[in-house]
Amino acid sequence: MNTRPLMRLHFTTAASQEIGPTPHGTLSVFPITGGSFEGERLRGIVLGGADWVTAAADGTRELDLRVTLETDDGALIHMTFTGVRDDANDYFRTLPRFETAAPKYAFLNRLLAVGIGEGHREGPIHTIEEIL
Amino acid sequence: MNTQLLMTLRVTVAAPLNIGAVPHGTRRTVPLTGGSFEGPRLRGTVLPSGSADWVLLRADGVLELDLRATLRTDDGGLISMRSFGLRHGPPEVIEALARGEAVDPAAYYFRTTPRFETAHPAYAFLNHVITVATGDRRADGPIYTVHELL
Numbered sequence: 001m002n003t004r005p006l007m008r009l010h011f012t013t014a015a016s017q018e019i020g021p022t023p024h025g026t027l028s029v030f031p032i033t034g035g036s037f038e039g040e041r042l043r044g045i046v047l048g049g050a051d052w053v054t055a056a057a058d059g060t061r062e063l064d065l066r067v068t069l070e071t072d073d074g075a076l077i078h079m080t081f082t083g084v085r086d087d088a089n090d091y092f093r094t095l096p097r098f099e100t101a102a103p104k105y106a107f108l109n110r111l112l113a114v115g116i117g118e119g120h121r122e123g124p125i126h127t128i129e130e131i132l
Numbered sequence: 133m134n135t136q137l138l139m140t141l142r143v144t145v146a147a148p149l150n151i152g153a154v155p156h157g158t159r160r161t162v163p164l165t166g167g168s169f170e171g172p173r174l175r176g177t178v179l180p181s182g183s184a185d186w187v188l189l190r191a192d193g194v195l196e197l198d199l200r201a202t203l204r205t206d207d208g209g210l211i212s213m214r215s216f217g218l219r220h221g222p223p224e225v226i227e228a229l230a231r232g233e234a235v236d237p238a239a240y241y242f243r244t245t246p247r248f249e250t251a252h253p254a255y256a257f258l259n260h261v262i263t264v265a266t267g268d269r270r271a272d273g274p275i276y277t278v279h280e281l282l
Contacts, residue, residue, distance in 0.1 A: 001133060001264060084260050084261070086260055091260070095245045109192060110194050110220055110241070111218070112218055112245055114262065129133055
């Protein structure tokens with residue numbers, strides 16, 4: 001599997017909203033208040049969004065994130081990912097997808113990507129690579 | 133990015149059902165008639181009932197794939213697979229694929245991201261694994277090489 005670095009993305013988060021036990025698991029909503037991203041082909045800031053996190057009984061968490069990114073030249077990018085976070089096994093992987101109307105960044109509409117997440121006290125950091 | 137081979141999945145397809153122009157593009161449904169998969173930790177067959185690829189050709193020429201299939205392992209486990217993907221390439225390559233010609237899979241982009249659900253204890257690891265696949269579109273159906281992200 002060949003990949004190419006796309007960006008390193010840092011989120012800041014607010015206190016989670018604990019929805020609690022639902023039919024699919026224990027749901028927590030993590031508001032994303034900001035952050036930044038940087039790669040060879042794009043860089044900018046995170047305008048906001050949230051990650052809907054459902055924890056299974058075994059502690060594994062399913063991630064479902066939506067955020068808006070703004071590049072340093074003013075383009076808006078809609079980003080989503082699903083993913084899995086299992087801290088017991090040090091596994092934090094995501095499948096980011098992007099949508100944009102900006103011609104300069106239209107390549108994002110045509111790629112699939114994978115992310116490796118790291119948990120930090122200030123908020124998670126995702127290293128995202130394009131699947132070639 | 134470290135990965136390991138999960139399986140090679142071959143599916144066979146029936147004639148597509150052409151839904152036609154819909155608000156997001158041109159939609160068709162491609163029923164799966166069967167198939168097989170084999171990897172170091174699992175092998176078995178693809179059940180035709182309920183397995184299909186719901187395909188949307190977008191205005192920008194990118195084909196969005198939404199494959200859902202039920203797999204049955206050789207020891208009787210049922211695995212539900214859902215896979216979002218993208219396929220696109222130079223027009224002449226896409227036209228050759230449409231004519232059913234053999235095309236080098238390196239000539240176009242055909243990648244998918246399978247997720248799995250199962251209740252079978254032997255395959256429970258699949259519930260929590262992120263995978264990516266490279267596709268090779270053959271006339272009788274695609275071959276997917278599925279890698280687990282480590």
